[in-house]
Amino acid sequence: MKHRLLFSLVVLSLVHFGVQANDNAQLSLASLADFPIGAAVPADPWPNSLMQSPQRQALMEQHFDSLTAENAMKMAYLQPAPGEFEFSHADALVSYAKANDMIVHGHALVWHTQTAKWMDEHPGPAHEITQIMDNHVRTVAGHYAGKITSWDVVNEAFTDDNPSEYRETLWYNNIGPGYIERAFRLAHQAAPQADLYYNDYDISGMIGPAKLDRVLEMIDDFLARGVPIHGLGFQMHIDTEKPSLEDIRESFAKAVARGIKVRISELDIAVNQSEQYQHLTPEVAQLQRQRYRDVARVYLETVPAKLRGGITLWGLTDSDSWIPGFKERADWPLLFDADFQPKPALEGFAQGLRGSE
Numbered sequence: 001m002k003h004r005l006l007f008s009l010v011v012l013s014l015v016h017f018g019v020q021a022n023d024n025a026q027l028s029l030a031s032l033a034d035f036p037i038g039a040a041v042p043a044d045p046w047p048n049s050l051m052q053s054p055q056r057q058a059l060m061e062q063h064f065d066s067l068t069a070e071n072a073m074k075m076a077y078l079q080p081a082p083g084e085f086e087f088s089h090a091d092a093l094v095s096y097a098k099a100n101d102m103i104v105h106g107h108a109l110v111w112h113t114q115t116a117k118w119m120d121e122h123p124g125p126a127h128e129i130t131q132i133m134d135n136h137v138r139t140v141a142g143h144y145a146g147k148i149t150s151w152d153v154v155n156e157a158f159t160d161d162n163p164s165e166y167r168e169t170l171w172y173n174n175i176g177p178g179y180i181e182r183a184f185r186l187a188h189q190a191a192p193q194a195d196l197y198y199n200d201y202d203i204s205g206m207i208g209p210a211k212l213d214r215v216l217e218m219i220d221d222f223l224a225r226g227v228p229i230h231g232l233g234f235q236m237h238i239d240t241e242k243p244s245l246e247d248i249r250e251s252f253a254k255a256v257a258r259g260i261k262v263r264i265s266e267l268d269i270a271v272n273q274s275e276q277y278q279h280l281t282p283e284v285a286q287l288q289r290q291r292y293r294d295v296a297r298v299y300l301e302t303v304p305a306k307l308r309g310g311i312t313l314w315g316l317t318d319s320d321s322w323i324p325g326f327k328e329r330a331d332w333p334l335l336f337d338a339d340f341q342p343k344p345a346l347e348g349f350a351q352g353l354r355g356s357e
Contacts, residue, residue, distance in 0.1 A: 027346070030065040032353040036103055036310030038066025040266070041320075043089040046071070048320055051092055055340040059316055060100070067097045068105045068265075068312050070320075074114040078140055082118055082132075085139055094147050105265075105312065106144060108152035108199060109137050110183045112169030120170060129174035130182075137183050141190035150195035150309070152233055152265065153187045154180045158200060160207055164214035180218070181227050188228035195309065199233035199265050205247025206238065212251055219258055231261030231309045236295065237323075239270040240287045245298055252302040263309035264299060268333035269345070270323055280318075280332040280343070289348030292335070296352025 030037045039060060041050040050056050060067065071077060072090040079085050097104045110133060119132060141151065157172070157180055158164045166172050171179040180198075187196055198219065203212040215232065222229045232255045236248075243251075255262050269291050271277070271284050299311065315321045319338035323331045335346045 027063075027350055029063040029346075029350060029353065032350060033311075034305060035308035036066035036105075036312075037064055037353070038068055038102075038105060038310060038312035039064050039316050040068040040070040040107070040312060040314050041093070041316060042070045043072035043093050045089070051096065056316055057096075059336060059340060060102070065102050066105060066310055066312060067093060067102045068107050069093050070107075070315070071114070073106055073140070074108060074111065075119065075136060076114045076116045079119075079136055080116055083135070085143070087143060094144065098147075103149040104144075104147065105263075105310070106141075106148045106151040106194075107265075108155040109140060109187055110153065110171060110179070111155040112167065112171065113156075115170060124174060126174040129170065130179075133171060133175065133179065133183065134186060137186040138190050141187045141194070145191040146193065148191070148194060150197060150231070150263075151187060151191070152199040153184050153196045153229075155199045156201060157198075158211055158214050160202060160211060162208065162210040164211040181222065184222070184227055184229055195230040195261060196228055197231040197233045197261070197263060197265070197309070198229060199235060199263075201235035201237060201266070203232075204234050204236050204238070204251045205243030209251075212254060216254055216258065219255075219260065223258065223260075229260070231263055231307075233263045233265030233309075235266040235314075236264050237266060237268055237270070237314070238291075238295075239273050240284075240291045245294055248295065249298050249302050252299065256303055256307055259307070261307050261309035262299075262303045264295070264311040266314040267295070267311060268314045268321060268323065269295075270331050270333045272329060272331040275329050278330065280337075285344045288332075289344035291348070292345045293348035293352040296349055297355065300352070300355060 042048050044051050069090055072093060078087065078090065094104050122129060157167055159167050166177050184196055198215065200215060203215060219229060219232065252262055269288055271288050277284060313334060315334050317336040317338055317340060318332045318334050321333050323333055335349060336342055
């Protein structure tokens with residue numbers, strides 16, 4: 001019954017925006033790709049939790065075969081007190097994914113943001129900070145060994161500067177640059193079957209090549225020395241204008257040249273970066289539609305099948321997006337609106353996955 005209701009909503013919304021409803025009422029994004037198509041979703045106790053929302057579950061089950069925890073697997077929520085791990089909410093997502101034939105991508109083992117308060121306030125010495133990171137990576141990766149297909153092992157370790165440098169964080173300041181390699185080796189020991197990714201933003205051409213080149217320098221070093229790294233996650237929090245398709249293509253190609261997997265790990269496409277709109281107009285919706293189509297098309301054209309780690313949307317509906325709260329502006333960056341109805345962006349993304357012009 002819930003799927004019949006969802007299909008009716010799909011038809012009504014697509015007709016409103018002038019999209020051919022007959023071609024899309026039964027659309028499933030995952031069926032269009034030979035690689036994972038995913039979405040980042042919240043868990044309990046967030047008010048928009050997937051576990052408490054039949055509408056979000058219907059969208060996930062119709063369109064996606066991959067799931068990422070938006071926040072539930074970050075350090076602050078998995079280890080809220082020293083040595084005390086709280087897996088129940090993240091476990092619920094993993095169980096849901098298994099029950100619905102979805103894989104899970106873990107996000108993220110080591111990050112300098114959304115660490116637990118007790119970690120940030122730990123006075124040291126440095127070897128105790130090393131022990132905290134080691135214990136967290138071993139425990140979390142080990143807990144989900146065989147259940148999680150891939151991990152963002154380290155997230156956002158480099159600055160946006162030119163030249164890009166290591167970001168000064170709790171981990172870098174106490175352990176040194178070797179903390180990244182250390183985390184990858186520990187994750188591989190605990191979960192040897194999982195693909196391990198480094199994940200970062202603005203490496204798809206948004207701010208020039210310096211940051212990506214610095215990340216790839218690290219990856220080249222890791223590959224040369226046998227450090228277990230399998231892929232690079234491109235956070236693509238982009239807009240309808242930047243970066244150019246040529247810059248995106250070149251960025252993907254640089255990673256492909258290393259023989260590593262490429263994931264679009266956090267895709268959303270903002271449309272109100274200049275705050276000129278009070279609501280999503282049909283004209284702007286069509287610009288977003290084309291942009292989603294073009295990004296998917298460039299991914300297919302640039303990344304060979306064996307290196308496609310997948311594409312994950314960073315949220316399900318516009319009401320779930322991080323952008324309005326973080327950027328303090330209205331925006332509508334995802335495939336579904338706040339009423340769970342599909343936008344033209346959905347068909348644009350589907351066209352890109354089909355390879356349609």
